[in-house]
Amino acid sequence: MDLSVAGPIPLCNNEAAIHTFISRLNHEFAIKDLGDLNYFLGLEDILQRADLLDAKPVSTTLASHESFTTNGTPCSDPTSYLSLVGALQYLTITRPDLSYVVNQVSQFLHAPTLNHFQAVKRILCYVKGTLSFGLTYSWPHTTSILGYSDVDWARCLETRRSTYGYSIFLGGNLAS
Known part of the structure; x- marks a missing residue:
């Protein structure tokens, strides 16, 4: 083609x-x-499915003291949890600011708890308050490549596994 x-x-x-x-x-x-684009990726539908259309937006995706474990009261509607997390995973394509916290709640798809479901609702409240956020690209003046990485050693409280992330910019535009 x-x-x-x-x-x-x-x-x-x-x-x-x-x-x-x-x-x-x-x-x-x-x-x-x-x-014309109205609601990107049906965000209004996702918020309605979670019964959060009228919820108050929050300014962060996750409380700074929040740590996830497998302990807690099991979620009464794991299917809804799976569906909402799946929608959030798709949204991370254009919203890299959600990647870390969506990764965290995705680790408990097999047995979500009420705390995990509350975290998903908080992420959606953050999304509600940041609907205009997204990736923008400009014509690069140079073709320079710049990368950043970060790691949180032994972040998982149960497995002591580390979490890491990276960003690669091409000409000032986020590429990966």
């Missing part, structure tokens, strides 16, 4: 270029233009 044109296309501001690009995509794939 060749979607190339002469020179770069500034898709965000050029209606003719957008139309040309969509036409070329449609020639190669069966696509449907759904119009």
